[in-house]
Amino acid sequence: MKAVVLLSGGLDSSAVLYQAKTDGCECYAISFDYQQRHRRELDSAAAIAHQASVVEHQVVKFDLRLWGGSALTDNAIEVPQHRSISEMQDRIPVTYVPARNTIFLSFALAYAETIGAERVYIGVNALDYSGYPDCRPDYIQAMQEVFRLGTKQGREGKQISIFTPLINLKKTEIIQLGNTLGVPWQETWSCYAGDDVACGVCDSCQLRLAAFAELGLKDPLPYAQI
């Protein structure tokens, strides 16, 4: 059974790739070069894809900076630092990129239909990223309907199903899951800041570090500040 796995190179999508393997899928990874500031994650995606022995790893390139509007793609907006977890969860964050998961899932759908895959895996999470509209179950359900109606394969009754194994997990539970699956965390990348060493103080680094700490584990990735 073939599966397309959305792989950013971060902690969540890496865990999802290992989950898809464990589910018995032949995995086809897809990553996106959208001129994100934290381009280091693309190297991590390639390293993880290699370690997980995927059948193929496609990197789709396009330019979302055209539209600005997010701290992840617009150099004029600062990536927040040193915020508390409750501040992060307060509202839709500046790191929100308009329609990002919709674009990602659309390309994954095209890839899945071309190779005849039955599944698309995505590491969305409704808890730690509650601020993002396109990480919630009702949104995934709506995309599932698009997958069914928007493809030749779906119209012919061979549904391409969206799998979201992390959707109801806390970050600590994702790390526990990844540990049982053997995810090489030292190869993953979460930092939004765009430097060569993870900053340790952006929202993404903080959420990751807090989760490892809560489990009494050490994150094997080096950080500039902790």
Add this chain to the structure above:
Amino acid sequence: MKAVVLLSGGLDSSAVLYQAKTDGCECYAISFDYQQRHRRELDSAAAIAHQASVVEHQVVKFDLRLWGGSALTDNAIEVPQHRSISEMQDRIPVTYVPARNTIFLSFALAYAETIGAERVYIGVNALDYSGYPDCRPDYIQAMQEVFRLGTKQGREGKQISIFTPLINLKKTEIIQLGNTLGVPWQETWSCYAGDDVACGVCDSCQLRLAAFAELGLKDPLPYAQI
């Protein structure tokens, strides 16, 4: 009121752009350079956007050839010629590109949310292109739900609505509509073959020519063969 208009440079999307203008919208056109063989349509899109005095015309570039599987992007598959209209409508055609409208609408959604547009116009047509799964009303309805749930703007109750003014029109009716709107047909491009002059014998040229002929009108575009 701002509107994003998907503009391929073809007859249908050009009519849609003029319809959006007539509806009182400030128009932002978006086109896609996906390494399609019929790249001439991008020049047509630029010419039409200019003539229609759009506020902005974005061309998003990405590579769908990665996946092959369609005569429009895979040089190894022949574009059908000299087929009868009933043969064209028989089944999902080889010119089908997996998830193409889903990818296009996703980028349009990102653009719409970034500029604060209330509408996205797309020239899908359920009659002449009945073979394409992603041109049908139920598919558009599913994407509308993604627009609502997958964006910050939609979650806050400011819906971005998908307008499909051509969905129930026949090609002849689209031409009649375009004539009343003043669409400059000579600037549009429909041919799939990828040459400098429209071939006149691919499905797309044939449908267009047949519609002009049925109305007793002359298509102002030059053709290699008629």
